[in-house]
Amino acid sequence: MRSITLVTLAALMAASPALAADWKKDYQVVKIGVLSGENEKDRLARNEPLREHLEKTLGVKVEIFTAGNYDGVIQAIAANQIEAARFGSSSYAAAYTQTNGGVVPTLTTIKKNGNTGYHSIVVTRCDSGIKSLADAKGKVHAFADPDSTSGYAVPYFNFITKEGFKPEEYFAATPFGGSHEADVTGVVNGTFDTASTYQNNDVDGVYQRMVTKGMIDAGVVCKIWESPEITSGPLAFRTNLPAEMIEEITQAFENFPETDPEGYKLYSSFDPKDANPAVGFSRVDTERYQWIVEMRDWIKKQRRGG
Structure with missing residues (x-):
């Protein structure tokens, strides 16, 4: 190349x-x-x-x-x-x-x-009872897009190499939501139990911006996992x-x-x-x-x- x-x-x-x-x-x-x-x-x-x-x-x-x-x-x-x-x-x-x-x-x-970095995170509904990736086993986990860094590549890589499980085998299903906002919306609506998205920090990320824009209510979505920093x-x-x-x-x-x-x-x-x-x-x-x-x-x- x-x-x-x-x-x-x-x-x-x-x-x-x-x-x-x-x-x-x-x-x-x-x-x-x-x-x-x-x-x-x-x-x-x-x-x-x-x-x-x-x-x-x-x-x-x-x-x-x-x-x-x-x-x-x-x-x-x-x-x-x-x-x-x-x-x-x-x-x-x-x-x-x-x-x-x-x-x-x-x-x-x-x-x-x-x-110059940010983090991939996994989110769920705060009232889902899912507090960790261990709780999410056997649930439906959505990735954002096959070409998304934080919405697919980094979490997929870390699930296997750091967390010790292969997503296709660990979760009941691993669909692609199509975008980060679609992932979060799917979690809120109950289509997905958990989803991969990103945040820069705990006050600035996809689901936090969706709250600011009035797309979802505050306190509905919670983070349960965070990746190492991504460039x-x-x-x-x-x-x-x-x-x-x-x-x-x-x-x-x-x-x-x-x-x-x-x-x-x-x-x-x-x-x-x-x-x-x-x-x-x-x-x-x-x-x-x-x-x-x-x-x-x-x-x-x-x-x-x-």
């Missing part, structure tokens, strides 16, 4: 400074994919300030691309239908594998304390794009929190109760996510072996 680093990008730009503005002639519309972690209406609303910022900064039309599942975004970037996407770590690894290294990560989210997923681009285009869009993302602080708060789902909110972006490269690529390969081998 081929890889491309930010050092390579910088070298290419230095070698061809005259091309810096030329990419806009060929890419008058830039399409950026976002994953299906929440419903489409909220995804588009949350990303609108970013879209407006990028459009104004870059001087080209910017469109937000959504799909019904993670694979829709992966397929879109593999087919050159979109230029970039905000991936989770596992969906980035899927895109990297599917394109034979044809995507390059440039940025990930950074928190106030400098942290946040990256903004990644097709490697067949001009290097100066990748760098210029990357810089526009980096400037977003300072240029439009209120817009960034909406984009990052800012919660004033969160003592460690997202504050911006940090540069990353291909090596940062190599362990996720390897973990996905391990999971595929486990499933084939089963």
Whole structure:
């Protein structure tokens, strides 16, 4: 697999400074994919300030691309239908594998304390009587999406390697809910006994945001398991794009929190109760996510072996 680093990008730009503005002639519309972690209406609303910022900064039309599942975004970037996407770590690894290294990560989210990670969690109804994974044995456990890091890859990997059980054998059934919000909704409605989703901390995560948005009531959903920290997923681009285009869009993302602080708060789902909110972006490269690529390969081998 081929890889491309930010050092390579910088070298290419230095070698061809005259091309810096030329990419806009060929890419008058830039399409950026976002994953299906929440419903489409909220995804588009949350990303609108970013879209407006990028459009104004870059001087080209910017469109937000959504799909019904993670694979829709992966397929879109593999087919050159979109230029970039905000991936989770596992969906980035899927895109990297599917394109034979044809995507390059440039940025990930950074928190106030400098942290660049989050956690996979397992949730249940607080009144279900399920207080641990041991209590969940023989129950229906939902994963979010096959290409979700926190909603599938990390919990599946940890269930086998750390908790000592294979999900397909331990639970009565292991369906995919389709998204994180669908997983939580299924738990609330009793369709699933437990489900995998994610949180950044105990006041900021999928089910906490659903409470804030009025989608579910407070005190209905409880966490019963948490993974080790996961590196946040990256903004990644097709490697067949001009290097100066990748760098210029990357810089526009980096400037977003300072240029439009209120817009960034909406984009990052800012919660004033969160003592460690997202504050911006940090540069990353291909090596940062190599362990996720390897973990996905391990999971595929486990499933084939089963």
